[in-house]
Amino acid sequence: MAAAAELSLLEKSLGLSKGNKYSAQGERQTPVLQTNNGPSLTGLTTIAAHLVKQANKEYLLGSTAEEKAIVQQWLEYRVTQIDGHSSKNDIHTLLKDLNSYLEDKVYLTGYNFTLADILLYYGLHRFIVDLTVQEKEKYLNVSRWFCHIQHYPGIRQHLSSVVFIKNRLYTNSH
């Protein structure tokens, strides 16, 4: 999904009605938002955080210093690790790491739903769609988290809903 499309999705999820126009720059097709007052903004997470503030939903950026830092940590992870790593191997390492991280967590910051969850969900969608049933089960914590986020009100939009099976099929896989 192109960054501009993703930001439009985010706008809808946040209940922003206006609909910004985005251009893309550079070989990584970094999104650029031309704001009305002041200079334009460049970068997916930068624009995303800006939109969150515009929608008066600052809580999505975290409430304490620690939570804010963790949100940003995962946003950075999103643009440096998830984007640009498309080899099968990389993705599996990434899912393995995330799976281990999410073992004791509901959301990326722990107990609160944040922008990090939204952008990781959007960023991972294209990979999760292609996982086999067995793989989904292998990354059980990721699957649980992903399934949860896709059912979070207003987030999924037109993205396809990924099916996860509740019953375990491969009992030996762990």
Add this chain to the structure above:
Amino acid sequence: KKLFCRNGVSLCCPGSLEFLGSSDPAAQSTGITDCVVPFLTRPKVPVLQLDSGNYLFSTSAICRYFFLLSGWEQDDLTNQWLEWEATELQPALSAALYYLVVQGKKGEDVLGSVRRALTYIDHSLSRQNCPFLAGETESLADIVLWGALYPLLQDPAYLPEELSALHSWFQTLSTQEPCQRAAETVLKQQGVLALRPYLQKQPQPSSPEGRAVTNEPEEEELATLSEEEIAMAVTAWENGLESLPPLRPQQNPVLPVTGERNVLITSALPYVNNVPHLGNIIGCVLSADVFARYSRLRQWNTLYLCGTDEYGTATETKAMEEGLTPQEICDKYHIIHADIYRWFNISFDTFGRTTTPQQTKITQDIFQRLLTRGFVLQDTVEQLRCEHCARFLADRFVEGVCPFCGYEEARGDQCDKCGKLINAVELKKPQCKVCRSCPVVQSTHHLFLDLPKLEKRLEEWLGRTLPGSDWTPNARFITRSWLRDGLKPRCITRDLKWGTPVPLEGFEDKVFYVWFDATIGYLSITANYTDQWERWWKNPEQVDLYQFMAKDNVPFHGIVFPCSALGAEDNYTLVSHLIATEYLNYEDGKFSKSRGVGVFGDMAQDTGIPADIWRFYLLYIRPEGQDSAFSWTDLLLKNNSELLNNLGNFINRAGMFVSKFFGGYVPEMVLTPDDQRLLAHVTLELQRYHQLLEKVRIRDALRSILTISRHGNQYIQVNEPWKRIKGSEADRQRAGTVTGLAVNIAALLSVMLQPYMPTVSATIQAQLQLPPPACSILLTNFLCTLPAGHQIGTVSPLFQKLENDQIESLRQRFGGGQLEETFDLKAKTSPKPAVIETVTTAGPQQIQALMDEVTKQGNIVRELKAQKADKNQVAAEVAKLLDLKKQLAVAEGKPPEAPKGKKKK
């Protein structure tokens, strides 16, 4: 503090610098043990473990956390910098550090991968005109970026001085106390090597940015505009022609004027006995011409001079070959040079020559002053002397049997068969090349310039000159490496007749060696142009000297001449900006040095391709910062896409709309916010053009012209004036505005294009009837120079399509047939006799490649010896090895030898 870090950061990581530099006191109390995040597969440092058990595993997140703790609120601009740091800067920086620390590479090999990122920071700082990234005060963004950059930039070699805004930003931060402390703790005085253990564990960077030979432009980034910038652009536009200053009156001769900017421009003097080829032309005269024309457009008081370098062995040999006297050879070839440069439209104020009485006078004066001040040494050298001709023989005037391989016609400096370098006195059965009699070995005196004694002055001068100047990185690098290796005395005399006589008893038969007096040619050429030449050349306070050359000429202009001038103690004007190009290759890199075959200036005329197209393409591929390659297909492509479809198409359409829809009169313009935004975009690009040309980034500045024209094309395409002209009143007004704005952009382009394509520029200006002052002055703002009601002239197409078969036949003619393999397009300025005078300093990659080959060949030889292989076979492989070593020495720019013969101690 509520949260504390138990396991701090590993110090073996560039990022941790940022951490320790953070203003929070907790930051300094962190431990130094490794902490690997349990859920991450790849080792990652630094890491901060929070009391909650959670981890922060990137430097910016950690720094952000400390800033948040101290009450800071996140803002868009900081977010943007941190995201840029993570996604753009870090990958480039890790690659650079990896090349530097793990692979031991140097110079441009390291800098190449981060240059774009560094330039981006520099532009951002200089554009917003603030000392720090996010404004007037230091912020999180500064700390994070400084910490990331510190390991590399702490070595001044990797902090390009031309990026002055970056430079001062980095210096300011580096002198702050917390930053200094952090740097000491982390790098522990080992400098960047402290990072080695960490970097070695990292994967090799996947894609070093396209540093190979490439002619593709760097991508154009969409500029970001503020309301303020737009408002300023609109105001400037509205002021129009009024804001143009009066034209400077033309002077003859051009002399420095107190209180003005006085720019003296030289291009390396081409050696007279060769017809210059495309490489020579782009390497010096054409590059200098663009800058000289630009300088005049800025109304700077400009003198641009060049001339032919006429003395030396090569001329004498050539004279013998052609059965003429050296003077006749020089006269003949001087005219050929002058004609070619005239065809290429090179705007010299004077194009002189070095064989003049002024040359003798000034050279001898400098020599006398050096002699009186004790900077000239005398030494005895054993050399061959022909009794019959009654003279000592320069290496090129002796032939004999090679002492190594027995080849009968070995030259005095090198054997053509085995390729080994030869000491002329070691030749068996030596023969004088002129009379064929056998010379004898005799002692003779030579004079040496005592460079070691002048080294300190040179370093002081460089220390004053380099910072903030526009010396190209390769010029800095070459100069620095010569100084690092220590200077040695250099012989300044030769046993020739064709040269400047040495005014000293006992040296009546000798002349000055060309590399001592060729650079003095600039002075004597000026002296022949005006008797007040000293106002240019003994006036360092008022004159800005720009010298253009290919990089093999850097030692003479950056070391040798400055030493002579400093030692002469006569207040000479020394080079302020030394602009050196890399090499231009031919097609896919095939070229041969030996036969003197190439695409020559006079042949370019016969191709039927206009001079301006040649100029455009050569400047488009100017080897600026890296080698580039001339390619016929690319020439066709660039002509058809950039000139015909982009630039030509836009300018022609703008003019045609005025003629067809508005009867040749520029229509009224009522600017909408979109138009204003376009004005600001064009202004920004124009300013970028100025910034680049002020730094002599000629090739990059050309891209700005093409970018503006692309903006223009898009603007026309989106607004469709050809449809609107048939519409309602409002539509017709809109068509008028679009046409008016477009034709004004065309007018601006014609001026910006002037340094690159003077003839095309003049054609456009004639077609648009651009008022004279607007033709000759380029301000930093985009003005409305064709106001409503202005009548334009007749518009016609500017460029012609190049056809495939036309280019194919040119390729056949110049690159095909028997001569195909023998093109020499190295952008050398003075193709002097190879062994005696050339100092070729190859790129680091070439050197590395040669080193690898030497190692490989060495192994082959060792293996063969171990196997007790056939003697001849071993000898053959050894010869290959020696040849490679020799190539390596040449590539490393080892100084050329003093006259052959054993020096008596």
